[in-house]
Amino acid sequence: MSGEEEENAAELKIGDEFLKAKCLMNCEVSFILEHKYEQLRHMSEDPLNQVSQVFEKSLQYVKRFSRYKNPDAVRQVREILSRYQLTEFELCVLGNLCPETVEEAIAMVPSMKTKGRGLDEEAIEKMLNDLSLIKTFE
């Protein structure tokens, strides 16, 4: 198995690559890959022939598991989550899984409750309420 035994997303031990990289939510990747697929569709009669299996499977996955379908909603989700002291990784996990309660959010992203983070339950609840509003009006 993975040689990096200390890797653990629950404790935000995710390696320098993820800490430096821009993480993307499924809904963001869905728009990007769909756009690419449309470009290929216009260029070729059989776009599936032009894309790799990796691209095709990723596109199917993000289309199926995107919580938000509207581009404005996706932008708002990132904007709202960016207001809280979250890392890119945590932001995307929350945007992908859309927890409904504070307990769910902490179970999905345990690193939020690390001491000194300044993210109390009130702040998390407000964040989830804001996200649910976007979903309601999407």
Add this chain to the structure above:
Amino acid sequence: MFSEVELLRTVIMLQKNLGQDKLASQRCIVTQLLRRLSMEKASEHEGYFLNVTGLKRIGKGQAIGRSGYTFFPVKFTCRTFMPVPGETLQGVVYRVCRTGAFMSCGPVNVVFLSTLKMPGYHYVAGEEPFFLGSDLSKIETGVVVQFVVLAVRWIENVYGRKELQMLASILGDNLGPISLCEW
């Protein structure tokens, strides 16, 4: 997790295949880079390559003796999918056997959920076997399961097979089969 990362690759070009001018040479180098990534598909530390998003820099070419080849270091940004232990993901079950269930998750074809990591579920044999939970939920072919990544393994063999595989677990809150209407 999907992410946009900066990568560095060495592109080896035959000097005679380089274009007449700088722009044409760049085009040749980028084409070769895309060809290489398409064949590479994935790497152990970077995950699966989805698409190149930008070219940052093509370094100075260095000739390899009198071979006629030159190598260029190329820095670029790329979208990738790389699962991380401890991350929560969703997978779709495609095979159930006595020891557990196999799922696919994005470009990862093999995600194994062992019976040891699905407490409260027991195996029901038959033409289309499945796992039945104490709450009457089912883990069967076609079902979406929310799981936590236990471990990630890189497979590379002599037959050219290169892929990431995952071990999954549904031990914990908010994990397990998800209602179909949600997805």
